[in-house]
Amino acid sequence: MKSSRLVTILLLLQTRGRMTAAQLAEELEVSVRTVYRDMEALGAAGIPLYGDAGHAGGYRLLDGYRTRLTGLTAGEAEALFLAGVPGPAADLGLGSVLAAAQLKVRAALPPQLRAHADRISGRFHLDAPGWYADVDETPYLSTVADAVWNNRILHIVYRRWRTPTDVERRLEPYGLVLKAGRWYVVAAPGPRTFRVDQILELSTSDEEFTRPDDFDLAAYWTAYQRDFHDRLYQGEAVVRLAPGVTLTTPTKADGRTDDDGWTVVTVPIESVDHAHAEFLRLGTDIEVLAPPELRARLARTVAELAERYGNPQAPGGD
Known part of the structure; x- marks a missing residue:
């Protein structure tokens, strides 16, 4: 315009x-x-x-002609530009809107605060997905976002992990959440959480729904994550860790440190199978003390590896 x-x-x-x-x-x-x-x-x-x-x-x-944004401290200006996430905004179809908004704010800042904002944006960059995570294709993201904003009913074909894998759902989308580079839509009935990249087909309608006034997206997501972790970690393992070694999952120190610097910690685990694979990655920097089933399984795996690599004969030899 x-x-x-x-x-x-x-x-x-x-x-x-x-x-x-x-x-x-x-x-x-x-x-x-x-x-x-x-x-x-x-x-x-x-x-x-x-x-x-x-x-x-x-x-x-003309020199001096400008609109000033008053009441903004240097720290607030820095935080404002640090909070910019151009990638996700572009995914939602708001890339140009975000750029225009930042331009307006930057133009309204006094020179000193503008310098602070430029310093922050030039030194910090947010890249949420992990190194080895494939970028999810989310062709329906902007449509889902529009439905969230306008309280529109969505009809989707969704792929879930259990059978039947492909199911039809009618959603009342309450909000979108970006977690570790992956988009989720929180929707009624329930509400429940759906991965946007697992939507196979989508159709919209003019039918509207009424979003509950007391629904708090941030509070829901916090509770959802807590429940997810409670369901995910069904057991615990007690392990010894070499000095300087840390785990990605939350650990609870047992207050015991050996003379050689090894520390005993309790680690939540999903299952023996999952823990077996994860702990093997640490090689000799970890020792499992409990549960006995996990310790015995790791011992068998290590023995098999020692036998395999301890044989100097080349594969396929006589």
Whole structure:
């Protein structure tokens, strides 16, 4: 829209200083002729614009003409720009909106606070997914987000882990959560949690639902995670860890440290099978003390490995 573009021009000039018509056209993704018309419109509206000809020319605002955002401390300005997540915003179809909002805030900041904000955004970058995690394809994310915002009913075909794997569901989407690079939609009935990347088919309708006034998405997600971990970790293991070794799961120190620096801790485990695979990764930096079933299984695996690698004969030999 033209009105939005005119505001963006003002903010760009306020933030960056002198800019040529070509630079503005490239930034706004419009023609140079459109920029000229916009400048005429701004001048007619009383905006103190100056246009200088020549190689070093361009448009600029009269010195001192700016809109200031008052009451914002340096720390608040830094936190605001640190909180920017362009990747997820783009996933939701809000990348340009976020960029415009940050531009407006940055333009309204006094020079000192603007420098603080630039320093933060230039030194910190958020990349939520892990190194070895595949990027989930979420083709329906923007549609789900629109339904969340407008209280629209969704009809989906969803793939779950147990049979029957592909099921049809009617959802009343309450909110979206981004966890470790993966999007989840929280929806009634229930409410329940669904992975957006597991939606195989989706259709929307004009049918609306009433979102409960007392529903708290953050509180729900905290409770959901707590319940998930309670269901996930069905047992415990007692292990000795070499000095400096840590585990990704929460541990409880038993208060015992050997003379050689090894520490005894209690670790929640999903199952003996899962713990067996996870603990093997640590090699000789861990010793399982309990449960006996897990310790015995690891001992058998280690014995089999020792026998296999202790035989100098090459595979396939006589």
